[in-house]
Amino acid sequence: MKPYFKLKSRNQLQNDILNHFNPLPAKKMSLDDALGRVVAENVISPEDLPPFSRSTMDGFAVNAVDTFGASESQPALFEVVGEVAMGKSPEGIEIQPGQAARIWTGGELPSGSNAVVMVEYTQAIDENTIEVSRSVAPLENVIEAGEDVGKGQKVLDSGAVLRAQELGILAGLGITSVKAHPAPRVAIISTGDELVPADTTPPRGKIRDINSTTLSALSRLAGANPVNMGIITDNRGGLSEACRKALELPADVVLVSGGSSVGVRDFTLDAFKAVKDAKILAHGVSVKPGKPTILAEACGRALVGLPGHVASAAVVFLLFVYPLLKRMQGFTDARHLGLPCVNARISRNYPSRPGREEYLRVRLVEDESGLVAEPVFGKSGLIYPLSQADGLLVIPRDSEGLYANETAEVLLLP
Amino acid sequence: MKPYFKLKSRNQLQNDILNHFNPLPAKKMSLDDALGRVVAENVISPEDLPPFSRSTMDGFAVNAVDTFGASESQPALFEVVGEVAMGKSPEGIEIQPGQAARIWTGGELPSGSNAVVMVEYTQAIDENTIEVSRSVAPLENVIEAGEDVGKGQKVLDSGAVLRAQELGILAGLGITSVKAHPAPRVAIISTGDELVPADTTPPRGKIRDINSTTLSALSRLAGANPVNMGIITDNRGGLSEACRKALELPADVVLVSGGSSVGVRDFTLDAFKAVKDAKILAHGVSVKPGKPTILAEACGRALVGLPGHVASAAVVFLLFVYPLLKRMQGFTDARHLGLPCVNARISRNYPSRPGREEYLRVRLVEDESGLVAEPVFGKSGLIYPLSQADGLLVIPRDSEGLYANETAEVLLLP
Structure with missing residues (x-):
């Protein structure tokens, strides 16, 4: 038995992640690719949006003051001097006192007008004359030039998350690519002489690899791009070679499941140590399940050794790899770095051992x-109970367990 | 002015969606493609998982009864009769009383053994003899054949959402494709003579199309595949032709923004009516913003007319198109069909008009x-305020508004 280093707490390891890894270098990307990503520049508007004052209604552009006092019983008369054709400049139309121009929703207000009377409040008298039966205030039914976004206005702060509406703003300003942090590439390696790929019928003594599929799906749910590197049998050289290949992809994060404990067949620590410039940040963490966890850093890239048991690997992924991947994508807010969580009452007594935080699968x-x-x-080697669970209930490190009806935090599974 | 049909309430329109549209026909897809999708078959396990009893520890396979009474002061002696090589069948090893076999985590238990003593509780005496200083119970440190999933067991109910762990189960059982409801294809059409694409500098009187980008991103966030059909100028024939092309893609949902109101330049209703077998389910809905909304059904496909103003279009998308797309993906649970929502106190008095539900953008x-x-x-024609919002506060239909500190429901923006 090789010894564990001193076990780290969950907090210590999560702090290591924030301290040792940075957001990936930002890249220019299309708005399509940028959805859900974190912008890496302040975006200043190059122009006014809208570029001109627009009507928000079908009706007549007027100078508001000419409608003051108009009512059903005492309508105001206007001379109609033209129509603003949609998508055309209203050049040549100049609204004088007592004049109006036909305008449609979205049309540009002609010079001399500052409000729009809805068509519902007008009545045609003859071809060139309308009655207006309601007064409008200046700017009524109008979006002014620059009212949405002014030229020179900061529309996005570096660090903002690009949702549909932020992409809409960029499109509206003619900004069709944006500097944002890209999706991390995650190389996934399963180790174990007993493993065969999922699409292979296992001979006696072997079983199918579950972890590659599970960790790949979890990586995608965390916003990353997984690359399946296949199964490595338990030998030091093969695993070192697989890590080297993964880093050459280049992968930003290398996940190795299995072989991270302290048994004589556990080669992950050695394989990570053999990576150029690798620094082991942790070997062993005081959470259950998940104790045999390794975190190493090499030139800003992360190497993570996860337990071979699938439920343990999933817990370690959610506690440590998920925030690591979010960190690399430039998220800073605690709300984005961790899983969402709720409070719930536990349905029965559950004993736990102090000295480690326990993550209990719960429905x-x-x-x-x-x-x-x-x-x-x-058991943590089983996958089916994980599919029966909605979340992970957290039993604190110093607790001997929970009594039925005690309230605890539950991390929601993605 | 053409008349509106009778306005429908939000509830009525949402019920129309559930009543008139069905989940898309399920397709076999790879596990990669199936992440987040809804499975459309009961999945029965074709085999035991694991296929044989496995050790969960490095140690020695024994018959548990032989360890009973063993302690540090009175260790039990075992003859070591072999080693189970990893990934190999333990054929040829037959554990007799007083015998043990070396075994590794994940190894197959040899015949005659039913428990594993952890290596930590053993001591080598000579090459073929160990002392065991702790008793183990039958099945201790063992996962039995079929303990995770038994042959013939239903592992997935039709209608279950495929998360990482469900895909893991399928991989473990050698099931590498699954029947699930695919992503709906959403054709997005913007209408308006005043629009130019986002990457074009608008001449006087024109502005850039914001809705295509916004609706496309919202569609992706709802799990659908958007196809941008470009900008159609305001004419009846062009829009009918665009709808026809969209349905030929084939699109499952056609979104037309702009032209859905009752003005003389609003052609969406006519274009939908011109679609073969189209049935208009609603024209006008009593929500603000979003009144000019059209929903039509043609051979199971949906045609939706959204308001041209971007904030209104986004609200209509989130209230009606989002659940429509989720419905087509086979989701049934209210939790999946609508946006997540929270309760919050409003920070100030806010007046509203009874007779329609109002959706107020809130931070x-x-x-x-x-x-x-x-x-x-x-105003609802502005995009920037939407990027300042975290959610939509719901002011009920019969309310005249809310007083500061009253609690209301807030739908969270995706």
Whole structure:
């Protein structure tokens, strides 16, 4: 048995992640590619949006003051001096006192007008004359030039998340590419002499690789691009070679599941140590499941050794790899770096051992007084209980367990 | 002015969506493509997982009864009769009383053994003899054949959402493709003589198309595949032709923004009516913003007319198109069909007009007593205020508004 280094707490390891890894260098990307990404520049508007004052209604452009006092019983008369054709400049139309121009929703207000009377409040008298039966205030039914965004205005702060509406703003300003942090590339390696790929019928003594599929899906849910590197049998040279290949992809994060413990067949630590400039940040973390976890850093890239048992690997992914991938994507807010969480009452007594934080798979159900977390039991080598779970209930490090109906934090599974 | 049909309420229109549209026909797809999709078959396990009893520890496979009474002071002696090589069948090893076999994590238990003693509780005496200083119970440190999933067990119910762990189960069982509801294809058409594409410098009187980008991003966030069909100028024939082309893609949903109101330049209703077998389900909905909304159905496909103003279009998308797209993907749970929502106190008095539900853009902040919703003001033709908002506060249909500190529901923007 090789010894573990001193176990780190979850907090210590999560701090290591924030301290040792940075957002990936930003790249110019199309708006399509930028959805959900974090912008890496302040975006200043190069122009006014809209570029001219626009009508928000179908009606007549007027100078508001000419409508003051108009009512159903005492309508105001206007001479109609033209029509603003849609998508055309209203050049040549100049609204004088007592004059109006036909205008459509989205049309540019002609010179001399500052408001639009809705067509519903007008009545044609003859070909060139209308009655207006309601007064309008200046700027009524108008979006002014620059009212949405002014030229020189900062529309996006570096660090903002690009949602549909932020992409809409960029499109509206003619900005069709933006500097943002790209998706990290995650190389996924499964280790174990007993593994065969999922599409292969295992001979006696072997089983199919579950971790590659599970970790690949979790990586995608965290916004990253997974690359499946296949199965490496348990030998030091093969694993070192696989890590080297992964870094050459280049991968930003290399995940190795299995072989991260301290047994004589556990080569992950050695393989990471053999990577050029690698620095081991942690070997062993005081969470259950998940104790045999390795985190190393090499030239800004991360090497993570996860337990071979699938439920343990998933917990370690969610606690450490998920925030690592979010960090690399430039997210800074705690709300984005971790899983969403809720409070729930546990449905039964559950004993735990102090000295480590325990993550219990739970199903969430709602009763009259709120959320109830029902433990889903099963060894950490099993995948099926994880599919019965909605979240991970956190039993604090110094606790001997929870009594039925005690409230605890539940991290929601993605 | 053409008349509106009778306005429908939000509830009525949402019920129309559930009643008139069905999940898209399921397709076999790879596990990669199936992430986040809804499975459309019961999945029964064709085999035991694991296929044989496995050790969860490095140690020695024994018959548990032989360890009973063993302690540090009175260790039990075992003859080591072999080693289970990783990934190999333990054929030829047959554990007799008093015998043990070396085994590694994941190894197959040899015949005659039913538990594993961790290596930490053993001591080598000579080449073929160990002392065991702790008793183990039958099945201790063992995952039995079929303990994760039994042959013939239903592992997925039709209608389940395929998360990382469900894909992991399928991989573990050698099932590498699954029948699931595919992503709907959404054709997006912007109408308006005043529009130019985002990458074009608009001449006088024109502005850039914001809706295509915004609706495309919202469609992707709802799990659909958007196809941008470009800008159609305001004429009846052009729009009918664009709808026909969209349906030929084939699109499952056609979104037309602009032209859905009742003005003389609003051709969306006519264009939808011209589609073969089209049935208009609604024209006009009593929500603000969003009144000029059209929903039509043609051979199971949906045609949706959205308001031209971007904030209105976004609200209509989130209230009606989002659940439509989720419905087509086979989601059934209310939690998946609508946006997540929270309760928050409004920060100031806000008047509203009864007779329609109002959706107010709000920023959410947290104070000592919970979430506070601060209205973000701005006309519905503006995009910038939408980027300042975290959610849409719902003002009920029969309400004249809310007083400061009243609690209301807030739909969270995706």
